Amino acid sequence: xxxxxxxxxxxxxxxxxxxxxxxxxxxxxxxxxxxxxxxxxxxxxxxxxxxxxxxxxxxxxxxxxxxxxxxxxxxxxxxxxxxxxxxxxxxxxxxxxxxxxxxxxxxxxxxxxxxxxxxxxxxxxxxxxxxxxxxxxxxxxxxxxxxxxxxxxxxxxxxxxxxxxxxxxxxxxxxxxxxxxxxxxxxxxxxxxxxxxxxxxxxxxxxxxxxxxxxxxxxxxxxxxxxxxxxxxxxxxxxxxxxxxxxxxxxxxxxxxxxxxxxxxxxxxxxxxxxxxxxxxxxxxxxxxxxxxxxxxxxxxxxxxxxxxxxxxxxxxxxxxxxxxxxxxxxxxxxxxxxxxxx
Amino acid sequence: xxxxxxxxxxxxxxxxxxxxxxxxxxxxxxxxxxxxxxxxxxxxxxxxxxxxxxxxxxxxxxxxxxxxxxxxxxxxxxxxxxxxxxxxxxxxxxxxxxxxxxxxxxxxxxxxxxxxxxxxxxxxxxxxxxxxxxxxxxxxxxxxxxxxxxxxxxxxxxxxxxxxxxxxxxxxxxxxxxxxxxxxxxxxxxxxxxxxxxxxxxxxxxxxxxxxxxxxxxxxxxxxxxxxxxxxxxxxxxxxxxxxxxxxxxxx
Amino acid sequence: xxxxxxxxxxxxxxxxxxxxxxxxxxxxxxxxxxxxxxxxxxxxxxxxxxxxxxxxxxxxxxxxxxxxxxxxxxxxxxxxxxxxxxxxxxxxxxxxxxxxxxxxxxxxxxxxxxxxxxxxxxxxxxxxxxxxxxxxxxxxxxxxxxxxxxxxxxxxxxxxxxxxxxxxxxxxxxxxxxxxxxxxxxxxxxxxxxxxxxxxxxxxxxxxxxxxxxxxxxxxxxxxxxxxxxxxxxxxxxxxxxxxxxxxxxxxxxxxxxxxxxxxxxxxxxxxxxxxxxxxxxxxxxxxxxxxxxxxxxxxxxxxxxxxxxxxxxxxxxxxxxxxxxxxxxxxxxxxxxxxxxxxxxxxxxxxxxxxxxxxxxxxxxxxxxxxxxxxxxxxxxxxxxxxxxxxxxxxx
Numbered sequence: 001x002x003x004x005x006x007x008x009x010x011x012x013x014x015x016x017x018x019x020x021x022x023x024x025x026x027x028x029x030x031x032x033x034x035x036x037x038x039x040x041x042x043x044x045x046x047x048x049x050x051x052x053x054x055x056x057x058x059x060x061x062x063x064x065x066x067x068x069x070x071x072x073x074x075x076x077x078x079x080x081x082x083x084x085x086x087x088x089x090x091x092x093x094x095x096x097x098x099x100x101x102x103x104x105x106x107x108x109x110x111x112x113x114x115x116x117x118x119x120x121x122x123x124x125x126x127x128x129x130x131x132x133x134x135x136x137x138x139x140x141x142x143x144x145x146x147x148x149x150x151x152x153x154x155x156x157x158x159x160x161x162x163x164x165x166x167x168x169x170x171x172x173x174x175x176x177x178x179x180x181x182x183x184x185x186x187x188x189x190x191x192x193x194x195x196x197x198x199x200x201x202x203x204x205x206x207x208x209x210x211x212x213x214x215x216x217x218x219x220x221x222x223x224x225x226x227x228x229x230x231x232x233x234x235x236x237x238x239x240x241x242x243x244x245x246x247x248x249x250x251x252x253x254x255x256x257x258x259x260x261x262x263x264x265x266x267x268x269x270x271x272x273x274x275x276x277x278x279x280x281x282x283x284x285x286x287x288x289x290x291x292x293x294x295x296x297x298x299x300x301x302x303x304x305x306x307x308x309x310x311x312x313x314x315x316x317x318x319x320x321x322x323x324x325x326x327x328x329x330x331x332x333x334x335x336x337x338x339x340x341x342x343x
Numbered sequence: 344x345x346x347x348x349x350x351x352x353x354x355x356x357x358x359x360x361x362x363x364x365x366x367x368x369x370x371x372x373x374x375x376x377x378x379x380x381x382x383x384x385x386x387x388x389x390x391x392x393x394x395x396x397x398x399x400x401x402x403x404x405x406x407x408x409x410x411x412x413x414x415x416x417x418x419x420x421x422x423x424x425x426x427x428x429x430x431x432x433x434x435x436x437x438x439x440x441x442x443x444x445x446x447x448x449x450x451x452x453x454x455x456x457x458x459x460x461x462x463x464x465x466x467x468x469x470x471x472x473x474x475x476x477x478x479x480x481x482x483x484x485x486x487x488x489x490x491x492x493x494x495x496x497x498x499x500x501x502x503x504x505x506x507x508x509x510x511x512x513x514x515x516x517x518x519x520x521x522x523x524x525x526x527x528x529x530x531x532x533x534x535x536x537x538x539x540x541x542x543x544x545x546x547x548x549x550x551x552x553x554x555x556x557x558x559x560x561x562x563x564x565x566x567x568x569x570x571x572x573x574x575x576x577x578x579x580x581x582x583x584x585x586x587x588x589x590x591x592x593x594x595x
Numbered sequence: 596x597x598x599x600x601x602x603x604x605x606x607x608x609x610x611x612x613x614x615x616x617x618x619x620x621x622x623x624x625x626x627x628x629x630x631x632x633x634x635x636x637x638x639x640x641x642x643x644x645x646x647x648x649x650x651x652x653x654x655x656x657x658x659x660x661x662x663x664x665x666x667x668x669x670x671x672x673x674x675x676x677x678x679x680x681x682x683x684x685x686x687x688x689x690x691x692x693x694x695x696x697x698x699x700x701x702x703x704x705x706x707x708x709x710x711x712x713x714x715x716x717x718x719x720x721x722x723x724x725x726x727x728x729x730x731x732x733x734x735x736x737x738x739x740x741x742x743x744x745x746x747x748x749x750x751x752x753x754x755x756x757x758x759x760x761x762x763x764x765x766x767x768x769x770x771x772x773x774x775x776x777x778x779x780x781x782x783x784x785x786x787x788x789x790x791x792x793x794x795x796x797x798x799x800x801x802x803x804x805x806x807x808x809x810x811x812x813x814x815x816x817x818x819x820x821x822x823x824x825x826x827x828x829x830x831x832x833x834x835x836x837x838x839x840x841x842x843x844x845x846x847x848x849x850x851x852x853x854x855x856x857x858x859x860x861x862x863x864x865x866x867x868x869x870x871x872x873x874x875x876x877x878x879x880x881x882x883x884x885x886x887x888x889x890x891x892x893x894x895x896x897x898x899x900x901x902x903x904x905x906x907x908x909x910x911x912x913x914x915x916x917x918x919x920x921x922x923x924x925x926x927x928x929x930x931x932x933x934x935x936x937x938x939x940x941x942x943x944x945x946x947x948x949x950x951x952x953x954x955x956x957x958x959x960x961x962x963x964x965x966x967x968x969x970x971x972x973x974x975x976x977x978x979x980x981x982x983x984x985x986x987x988x989x990x991x992x
Contacts (some may be wrong), residue, residue, distance in 0.1 A: 034717055083757040108712055121950075122956075125956070131717060131718050132662070132664045132721075132863055132872060133959065135664065135718070135721060136664075136880065136884065136951070136955045137951075137952055137956060139877055139880075139951070140948050140949070140950075140952035141948070141952055142883075142948075142949030143874075143877075143944060143945075143948030143951065144945060144948035144949055144952065147942065147944045147945035147948055148945065150941075151751065151942060151945070167714050220929060267874065271725060271729055271873060273723065274725070275726055276723050278719065278722055278758075282718075312737075312738045313733075313737045313738030313739075314889055316730075316733035316736070316737045316738070317730045317733055317734060320726040320727070320730040321730070322724075322731075323723075323726050324711065324723060324726055324727070327714075327715055327719060327722075327723055328711065328714055328715075331715060331719065393832070414836075415831040415832050416830075416831045416832070416833075416834050416835055416836045417976060419831075419832055419833060419834035420834045422834075424833075425832050427832075431826060431829040431832070432826065432829060433821075433822050433825040433826050433830075434825055434826065435821065435824065435825040436818075436821060436822065436825055440818060440821075443815075444818060444819065444822050444830070444833055444835070445833045445834070447815050447818070447819070448833050448834040448835050449834070451815070452834075453834060453835055453836040453839075454835070454836050454839040454840060455815075455816075456816055456843055457814055457815040457816050458810065458811050458814050458816040458817070458843075458847075459598075459810050459811075459814060460814050460815060461598060461599065461600075461813050461814060462602060462813060462814060462815055462817075462818055463809070463813065464598075465815065468605060488652060504829075504833065508833070508834070556864070
């Protein structure tokens with residue numbers, strides 16, 4: 001029992017990331033009818049927003065510390081972050097340590113802007129072109145974005161730790177009534193899970209309870225009719241693209257303590273996220289979220305040593321295997337409507 | 344015994360009874376029209392005939408064999424060709440290539456891997472294709488891109504593609520839907536010509552009474568998923584039940 | 596000639612001439628001149644031109660003709676490479692069994708993947724092929740290590756059995772004793788031209804592949820494939836079953852990819868999983884589109900163009916850039932070098948991505964369409980100069 005719970009917990013953080021990326025992909029696909037292969041790159045850009053904020057916060061200047069001396073007796077030169085000299089050592093240190101969550105503040109405007117530029121500058125010219133062209137142009141864009149990031153941040157993963165207060169693990173099992181020390185779970189992963197629930201809830205509430213969201217949902221169901229009602233659907237869809245980009249970006253920001261960002265993380269997650277979307281059902285938002293978590297958990301179970309002993313290598317391919325089976329037996333996915341994107 | 348025999352066909356969509364106990368017999372060599380107001384089940388019936396939909400009960404026999412459960416290409420190979428509401432042609436290919444494809448389909452069946460023969464060296468097939476283009480007055484357009492044709496020409500080309508297969512039954516799904524009067528008359532003339540020059544059986548699903556009465560020898564009136572009457576055009580014109588079914592939208 | 600039309604014969608002869616004379620054509624600059632870095636006539640690079648040409652020719656039979664966009668063809672390339680290296684390990688360094696087995700293995704592999712993937716079309720097909728390719732890639736790195744040697748990559752060791760190896764056989768890849776790496780250098784004044792066995796072996800296979808692809812394009816089978824792309828719906832109502840057609844095209848293109856993979860291994864007996872990664876599949880898509888999907892010569896042009904750019908762009912570094920812009924004022928020079936350096940050397944992939952986007956946006960028909968447009972524009976201009984000739988209309992193609 002405890003082993004099962006542990007695996008479910010282990011699957012949650014990856015599942016959360018899948019769900020968030022797939023949610024954005026589905027929003028873009030459902031509203032704009034565009035297959036966006038650059039969505040993984042948005043996740044990656046979000047992660048590098050966190051790197052940027054961390055670096056900005058650690059910007060330092062050299063100070064001469066009179067109280068300490070080096071071995072020759074000269075006063076020691078030390079690097080002091082600006083934040084510490086401005087806000088005092090304690091608050092400064094705390095700010096630096098909280099740079100990942102604080103990066104959200106930067107990521108939201110940056111991602112909305114990136115999304116807006118992408119949609120207006122490129123994607124809008126591809127609404128009427130075949131899906132193959134959309135795939136190809138966004139694939140090209142994904143390469144361009146990841147290469148730009150590599151130019152500026154290098155090819156190596158950059159560690160971006162979680163805030164000190166949220167590092168380490170909690171004895172999760174105790175809360176569930178197991179003995180102490182049975183289920184340890186890293187605090188940050190738990191935070192990530194809650195954060196993703198918050199975002200998912202926010203997106204759904206936004207679609208459910210605002211007029212804007214209502215129009216978007218109507219547009220997803222039947223774009224032409226909504227257009228006939230005299231509603232300028234395009235403008236709203238542009239904003240929707242920005243929101244989807246922001247969701248992917250935030251997923252990336254908060255994921256950095258779990259996986260040190262590197263320039264190709266977007267591509268790695270993209271393929272999986274597409275699989276998630278297909279399993280959930282193309283164009284179905286609840287489907288995307290459900291299958292995101294489901295596949296995350298399935299993958300975590302497949303990585304158990306007991307399972308791997310029976311089926312070696314299963315952890316590497318389980319998600320693709322599930323996707324292939326789903327596509328062949330139930331092409332509309334778990335919660336999708338029939339006939340989406342089928343000729 | 345007709346070439347096409349529909350017996351006791353029922354089809355429900357959820358609670359909606361799209362077809363109820365449909366019986367229909369199309370005699371070889373005749374032009375049989377199926378008419379009816381909107382929502383009478385004409386399109387559903389057609390989709391059953393071509394294997395796109397499977398009826399809940401009943402049988403559809405063509406030339407003594409059941410068509411149920413067969414795929415569209417198998418039904419075509421049995422001898423049923425279909426003309427669509429909006430012309431379905433190979434828009435990226437040339438006009439000549441459009442008619443070559445059905446020629447190959449007739450000779451080679453559903454799949455044959457002729458990867459090393461040259462299309463240009465297929466003498467008989469090319470002659471056949473050229474002939475049918477001449478028959479529908481499109482010989483001069485043979486090298487044009489099919490996508491660039493006018494709508495009337497696309498319809499003509501689609502007809503040619505069906506005729507070159509020498510089908511035992513030609514199904515026409517509202518062949519003049521959305522056409523201007525002049526185009527409609529052209530299509531009627533084309534169909535008349537086909538009827539006079541070839542021994543062909545046609546089943547036309549149509550909304551436009553003008554078309555129906557210009558061509559049909561037998562007419563089945565469909566209303567709310569059931570055949571109301573089946574008779575000659577003369578008798579149908581004055582039939583009280585038909586007037587009733589068309590009340591409010593009659594052009595009779 | 597050869598059972599193909601006059602125009603196609605011309606195209607084939609032009610390609611054959613280019614391929615056979617490539618060591619000379621691609622080395623227009625004297626060996627020691629400053630421009631020598633733009634020469635492409637050395638065996639290693641020319642081999643890549645023709646090998647990836649084969650890959651793209653095959654991919655074009657699937658994507659160009661049927662419109663099915665596969666994102667998993669690198670898996671077949673990789674499978675071909677592994678098969679070839681196994682032949683080297685087990686039999687001998689003779690390339691013939693290696694190349695044959697690589698074709699067979701890739702074709703069998705594509706029967707499996709194609710049969711399943713082609714149950715769906717459109718984007719679902721793309722995602723299915725992508726999923727299969729990623730699966731193969733992951734497996735090659737993990738469980739299949741006994742077959743693929745994991746991250747190290749598969750290579751030939753002296754301890755390998757090589758059951759068919761004769762006494763005097765070379766210990767490098769060879770064709771019945773003729774070493775692949777053997778070359779003749781012809782020196783003409785300051786020029787130097789390399790004629791290598793390996794290159795000509797690949798080039799001849801490329802020409803055969805190209806000839807087969809011409810035959811397929813002009814055959815009833817090829818016509819059906821184009822019909823699949825144009826209107827699948829009409830095709831089935833014309834009595835044709837599109838699935839076996841698409842599957843056959845898939846297998847043919849898979850076999851081509853296997854041949855390309857086998858040749859890569861024949862030139863350098865190594866095989867690694869990175870050849871199967873889906874970005875590698877993206878590269879062949881780019882080659883095909885850049886040259887012109889659905890055209891005969893497009894994929895060959897695209898493959899050559901990209902491999903040439905890759906070679907040139909990756910070679911240029913900041914020093915080279917500084918020497919180019921040296922004549923400019925210092926500030927401007929530094930700026931230009933900074934900008935340009937982002938696109939060369941390691942930044943080649945950035946250039947590649949940009950090229951990809953620009954082609955899809957502005958030139959969906961690829962280089963071939965670009966050439967046709969220029970040709971038309973030129974003719975129009977000439978037509979204006981000589982009004983009498985403008986009446987002659989081009990036959991529709």
